[in-house]
Amino acid sequence: MTQRIKDLLGALQNAGGCIAITGHDAADVDSVAACVLARRLLCALGVPCRIALSGADKQSRRVMERFGEDVDAMIGRTEAGDALLLVDHHQTLRPGRVIAVIDHHPTDYPPACPFLLIEERGACTATVLDLMREAGVPVFAQDEKLAVTALYLDTIALRSTKITKQEAAWGEREAKRLGLDEDWLRREGMRLRDMTLPARELALLGRKVYDFGGMRVLSTYVQTDAMTDARLEEIMNVLRAELIAEGAALWVYLVHNPMAMRSTQYDLLPDGSVVKTEYDCLVSRGKDVMPRVEKMMRKAGNGHG
Numbered sequence: 001m002t003q004r005i006k007d008l009l010g011a012l013q014n015a016g017g018c019i020a021i022t023g024h025d026a027a028d029v030d031s032v033a034a035c036v037l038a039r040r041l042l043c044a045l046g047v048p049c050r051i052a053l054s055g056a057d058k059q060s061r062r063v064m065e066r067f068g069e070d071v072d073a074m075i076g077r078t079e080a081g082d083a084l085l086l087v088d089h090h091q092t093l094r095p096g097r098v099i100a101v102i103d104h105h106p107t108d109y110p111p112a113c114p115f116l117l118i119e120e121r122g123a124c125t126a127t128v129l130d131l132m133r134e135a136g137v138p139v140f141a142q143d144e145k146l147a148v149t150a151l152y153l154d155t156i157a158l159r160s161t162k163i164t165k166q167e168a169a170w171g172e173r174e175a176k177r178l179g180l181d182e183d184w185l186r187r188e189g190m191r192l193r194d195m196t197l198p199a200r201e202l203a204l205l206g207r208k209v210y211d212f213g214g215m216r217v218l219s220t221y222v223q224t225d226a227m228t229d230a231r232l233e234e235i236m237n238v239l240r241a242e243l244i245a246e247g248a249a250l251w252v253y254l255v256h257n258p259m260a261m262r263s264t265q266y267d268l269l270p271d272g273s274v275v276k277t278e279y280d281c282l283v284s285r286g287k288d289v290m291p292r293v294e295k296m297m298r299k300a301g302n303g304h305g
């Protein structure tokens, strides 16, 4: 048992009661898979726990079904008195006390909690898999497949700046070794959206809510190689209305084009204006974009709590 397993166990035992394990809002495959493996880890450590996701995206339902996991059964409420283990995120607006964080989204503003582990990895599930090994929990091919699948799907099929060359090479090797269907992994990872979907649907994909120094920031994104000016304008109009309805200070909308390996960032402000930033790579929202936005918002908000 490694020191970080001892620390994690200590924090969870101190909190007492049944630990609620949760992923981020509209949980994606990495969030759900990290919850599934974290539950295995905690059970093996003798810590009572349950998974309590606030919701999950369609892809996670589709993908987890292949692994025999029922995502709907993982949806649950949390109460103010609950002890929370956050995986795949480190900030939550849900009721409960954050006891432990296992995440892969870097931040200059880590939360104060008894156990904090933020590793720069392509997928949070890979970190949880490591923790299982460190704790001496039996790891099966199914667990490794889950981690590699999460890696492909969380990094736009190993193309995002979130993943190092070494880790991408490892993911590819592991996919082969484990006999995973690489074409399927790439397709799911690139997840090109049908651009004939309603603008509202395209506008609200991958929705996350952040609290940056008391300021509410929302973010959504789409993966497509077929964005048009007309569709983008429709999407922006949806987001302008949503931003006001949410009382948000900023909405960050990302358009990832995995075919051209480019991302474009649109920062929408409450006055309706849009600031556009183009990248010549596939940026990671968690690693590149939101840490910068957080810094900017906290500076702007200085003195206002």
Ligand SMILES: [Mn+2]
Pocket (backbone or CB within 6 Å): 030, 031, 088, 104, 123, 124, 154
């Ligand atoms: Mn993730």
